[in-house]
Amino acid sequence: MNYMWSYDLMESMRNTSQWLGATARAMGSYPMTAAMANPAVEWMKAWGEVTERSFERMVAKPDWGIPTVTVEDGTDHTVRVMTVVEKPFGDLIHFKVPGRSPRARRVLLVAPMSGHYATLLRKTVISLLPDCEVFVTDWHNARDIPVSEGKFDVEDYTLYLVEFMRHLGPDTHVIAVCQPAPLTLAATAYLAEEDPDAQPRTLTLIGGPIDPEANHTEVTDFGRTVTMGQLEASMIQRVGFKYAGVGRPVYPGLLQLASFINMNLGTHAQAFQDQIFRVARGEGSDHDKHNAFYDEYLAVMDMTAEFYLSTVERVFKGREIARNAFTVAGKPVDIGKITSVAVQIVEGEKDDISAPGQCLAALDLLTGLPKSKKASHLERGAGHYGIFAGRSWRNNIRPLVLRFIDQNSPGAPKRPITRPRVVASGVAPGDEPGKNVAV
Template identity: 40%
Template sequence: MMYQIYQAQQDLMTPIRLFARGTGAVLRQFDTGRPETFALRQLTAALELLGSTGITHTRPPFGFTSVEIGNRDVAVEEVPLHSTPFGTLLHFRKDIDLPQPKVLVVAPMSGHFATLLRGTVQVLLPENDVYITDWTNARDVPLSAGRFGMDEFIDHVIRFQEEIGQGGHVLAVCQPAVPVLAAVAAMSESRNPATPRSMTLMAGPIDTRISPTKVNELAQGNTIEWFEKNLVDTVPWRFQGGGRKVYPGALQLTAFMSMNMNRHVRAHLEQYRNLVGGDSELADAHRRFYDEYLAVMDLPAEFYLETVRTVFQEHHMPLGKFHYRGRLVRPELIRHTRLLTVEGERDDICAIGQTAAALDLCSGLPAGMKRNHLQTGAGHYGVFSGRRWANEVYPLVRDTIEAAS
């Protein structure tokens, strides 16, 4: 029922937002920049803010057309290599003959599209042959496609790694750290030729018993039945995935924003000042961030509930109880895949120690093949985007890949 109410509200507000954007664009043409049109500039700024606050369910473009390698620009083409109803292995193919390390970026299925990792990919592109898991919005997946739970997520990681072929590497951002660790363990046990040579786990909830955050406390403070009753709903029949049970992306976004509501309010007040003051560079940066942040995707209910139960409530991975397709997952059997874990000093979603727990679980790896990096000054998103990712974290990822290649 809540999904229908949310969608009705979206349907009601869409024409209002379109009117605000259109009116603002027209009035902006009469702004001369002189003091006598200052009130008009204030009005157009307010209209733009009103018009840009809506949630969308459409994946934004990655937007990569070229990348600078050495002293020349190289064309980049997005090529789907393998697709299922739930996701696509997307290859950022570059027009070069130079062989580069093949890196699979596993994006989180946690309410945002894979394009949230645009900054991650941008830094990786010049020196690596980059692939990404481009997950599909669950409300666009018909019921006939079947279920999608933790096993199916791991299936996709393994299949995508096999599509990339031997000698690849994997980098998991946030939530997929657990299924990626399980996938690599399963591939190692079966001696799969496509087992990645290195695995980077970034700000992922391997052991959420360590320094619990508000996210962890929410999971521990409610039963799985509470989550299913209060946070899972049915996609309206007007959409392709009508009838599918999902955790609506809008709810996930609301939860994330509520954790830092003051920060978002300040950001929009600052955007109003940017627009009135004519600071186009800062205004454009704000638009780019919120265009991405407000684009949400629904999660299959099976995957969401299984993640809450096995990762956040019952801690299957650190307790040695995690299963994949009925078989116990054994991280200690990972013996040839270098491991790098990365954490943020100020991460309020995945606390210090939760990702580094993977180092102890991978006891079959020699000490020289695994390490943890604590990024000072970084929050959750700063681990995989922005200047700290580019200047301090990525060099360690590059070193790990080079050492394993």
């Protein structure tokens, strides 16, 4: 399927579905049809509204939607998203709060590159803003990156993280969520050998596949059974003529979305059926729970083919991180070289994407780190989303992470941990239907 025609065919099908929804909505809105005492007309209009919105969201990057944050004195301050480091495949952004004193905790939140935008961590950012200066890796959609910018694989991803950490300096606390956990660990080890003074103070790894073989899930089983040739033949396409990245080989976001939905097809089908009937009864709204969740869930981005394939081959199949055999530009990266960065592991008991034990394997690799700088936490009853954006994160894990940061900030005074009070739209993933978004 390494052809542009297959990519353009998928985009054409999406466009057509969006048009059909818009047409049904428009037909159901005519005064003449309103005069018909037929509930089927209202159902058709509702179906069109839900369908048009759903297919439109698939090619739109969601907004961060964090207008204000309330600080200690009770005043509201605006939040500005500032680009700190700009690069072809991803930027380092800062959520700056003008008018308030800078926070002592400087946090780099490493977002996954696994089909969804960094805005998937919106609620995580919101919860950290009152207490921290928050920086996030904002990865770009591969379809918008010209082929002249070259490749982007797991080694390039690692070097991007190295550059971002160097830019922020040593007084930084890194939090990596799921997919980037092994590469963030590798980036820290790379700095430990190449530029020790640029290492972060702490590293928190949340639900990441450090050793996928430690506890099998559907994700790891898929990675073990499929061959690289099968993956390349069935998953990789070339960006079509509509986008700036025309000709670039990618794992298309629309194809990823189909896989996400198929993991819980019945749940999603029921959610959309219920929404159509709610809209038909006049009970739907632009920012109701369904729309708030699916506006984010359906917004997918293309991954470069080399990043997707090298992740499967080197992280899952070859277990290079788990075996401490990862290399960057031919140079071995020894995780045992990390001797001063405090490392904390967070896992969810019911995580069905990165099961308990996969992330915990990182501590065994840190042979040069004293036990006093190692910590781990298993959140009882929590699924994948709960440990970084759901109730478990807000109520238990967030305070735990902030205390870990404070405990490993030499000379820093005790800092109060406030309860987040941020005005923003949307709902927290993990609190709504559609739990299985691969991260």
